[in-house]
Amino acid sequence: SSELTQDPAVSVALGQTVRITCQGDSLRSYHASWYQQKPGQAPVLVIYGKNDRPSGIPDRFSGSSSGNTASLTITGAQAEDEADYYCNSRDSSGNHRVFGGGTKLTVL
Amino acid sequence: QVQLQESGPGLVKPSETLSLTCTVSGTSISNYYWSWIRQPAGKGLEWIGRIYTSGSTNYNPSLKSRVTMSVDTSKNQFSLKLNSVTAADTAVYYCAREMVRGVTTTYFDNWGQGTLVTVSS
Numbered sequence: 001s002s003e004l005t006q007d008p009a010v011s012v013a014l015g016q017t018v019r020i021t022c023q024g025d026s027l028r029s030y031h032a033s034w035y036q037q038k039p040g041q042a043p044v045l046v047i048y049g050k051n052d053r054p055s056g057i058p059d060r061f062s063g064s065s066s067g068n069t070a071s072l073t074i075t076g077a078q079a080e081d082e083a084d085y086y087c088n089s090r091d092s093s094g095n096h097r098v099f100g101g102g103t104k105l106t107v108l
Numbered sequence: 109q110v111q112l113q114e115s116g117p118g119l120v121k122p123s124e125t126l127s128l129t130c131t132v133s134g135t136s137i138s139n140y141y142w143s144w145i146r147q148p149a150g151k152g153l154e155w156i157g158r159i160y161t162s163g164s165t166n167y168n169p170s171l172k173s174r175v176t177m178s179v180d181t182s183k184n185q186f187s188l189k190l191n192s193v194t195a196a197d198t199a200v201y202y203c204a205r206e207m208v209r210g211v212t213t214t215y216f217d218n219w220g221q222g223t224l225v226t227v228s229s
Contacts, residue, residue, distance in 0.1 A: 029212070030212050033213075033214070033215035035216070042202060043153065043216075044219075045216060048213065048215035086152065088216070089214070099152060099155060101152045
């Protein structure tokens with residue numbers, strides 16, 4: 001079982017705002033990173049650290065954290081944002097990495 | 109531009125050893141952490157482990173008894189061996205570079221395209 005918990009599926013209307021969450025005790029101590037994965041493709045990093053975006057990632061993607069929950073927010077979701085999203089962080093020991101189970105985002 | 113490319117057999121027999129290599133281009137392999145991550149069809153991502161260019165490793169506790177990672181800095185490559193495989197090890201295997209920023213921040217910034225490994229007789 002994963003030490004990071006995500007909702008299996010979330011939907012959002014085109015142009016609206018959606019928050020995808022990731023819960024785990026290790027998130028009280030470590031930042032989460034977030035990955036977007038489209039069918040048949042490798043995951044792509046979209047958010048890391050406190051709220052950093054790699055070059056080329058639109059600024060509608062943002063990250064935040066509170067207590068044991070990290071969140072990925074997409075402000076003004078686009079059709080191309082429909083994908084699976086995974087969070088990742090250290091586990092409770094700090095020595096290993098763990099992924100959340102993933103959230104399938106549907107843009108309506 | 110950093111690029112990673114996985115290579116190795118796409119079919120492995122049960123009880124045998126899965127062997128994959130990741131070739132890194134666009135940057136020196138030195139002074140970074142390099143990870144293996146896998147994804148069974150229709151399922152989520154699973155971190156297998158990581159290796160630093162010094163040879164230091166960390167493995168997923170659930171796979172630790174079967175995993176060995178190594179690095180060859182002269183070839184800019186790192187490798188994965190997973191022994192005693194079963195059908196449950198059938199997955200797309202990705203290699204990735206892990207960046208570490210202090211104690212609190214780690215992330216995988218560059219990924220290979222992935223390679224499907226099927227365990228079947």
